[in-house]
Amino acid sequence: MLERYDRQIAVIGEEAQNKILNAKILVVGAGALGTSILNSLVRAGVGFIRVVDMDVVELSNLQRQMLFDEKDLGEKKVIAATNKLKLINSEVNLEPIVDRITADTIGKYALGCDIIIDATDNFSTREIINKYAIENNIPWIYGGVAAAFGMAKTIIPKETACLKCFMKKRTNEEYTARNSGIMNGITAVIGAIEANMAIRYIIGKPSTKLIYIDLFEDDFQTIEVKRDINCTVCGGEKVD
């Protein structure tokens, strides 16, 4: 059974692989980041993956959303994605959910999951994930992209900074694929980094830094992020 993961086990060992096989992950979104994340997680052998999204596959998605092809046009993304993922690794237990993550729904979808991975396209949903994750002590991975730029960060409640600790006062001024365009290189890379961050958390070697990538300037930055003792979401407890 483990032969499939030979090359991965050569890096992390069999004990770590077994942790991956027993892991339960919620992926919020099945677009460009989501399909990259799911592709990596399923190939790595994550035991259970629940993926939530309510959109359908459109022609303009095919430029970057790597699990879809022309046959999938008009199909719900989570259904098309899980159909493809089952062909990649039938050992993974996949649960597609056609819905939207809100403050009311996140609890039932995160239930039983070891970690949440953000593949959403807006900061409103990320703030919902952040608040829920901190209050319920579930780690989550932030990822965001636009044009040729991307960022990612592992957030572990009460251990690392949360999203609110390093995010300034939020306005509606956010850059997305819709208003800034998007290159498929950055969604593939940031999705793979988010999946790798989740794997690293699962095997006990979590990433700690905020990563920024600019694929048009060959610019790769790692940022040390401190907790904010006055954070309105996670503050008031120990500070790194």
Place this chain on the structure above:
Amino acid sequence: MIKVNAKAFAMLSKYIETNKNFEILVEEGSTLRDVLNKLGLPEDEIFTCTINGENATLDDKVKDGDNVGFYPYLGGG
């Protein structure tokens, strides 16, 4: 006056027509917000900012030779 090396990342570079590192002169005792204002960057587009590779607040003071960075909200997925 002190000299800091500033960089506006990603879309923020449109406000200063370059995203390369460049030096900027500010008064001693200046904060990151002073640097931001001198660069003409809109505060409501700043997702996070850094001094010497660590996240910082806009009220943090900068010193001569500091490297500072400003990052926008990358919201897409």
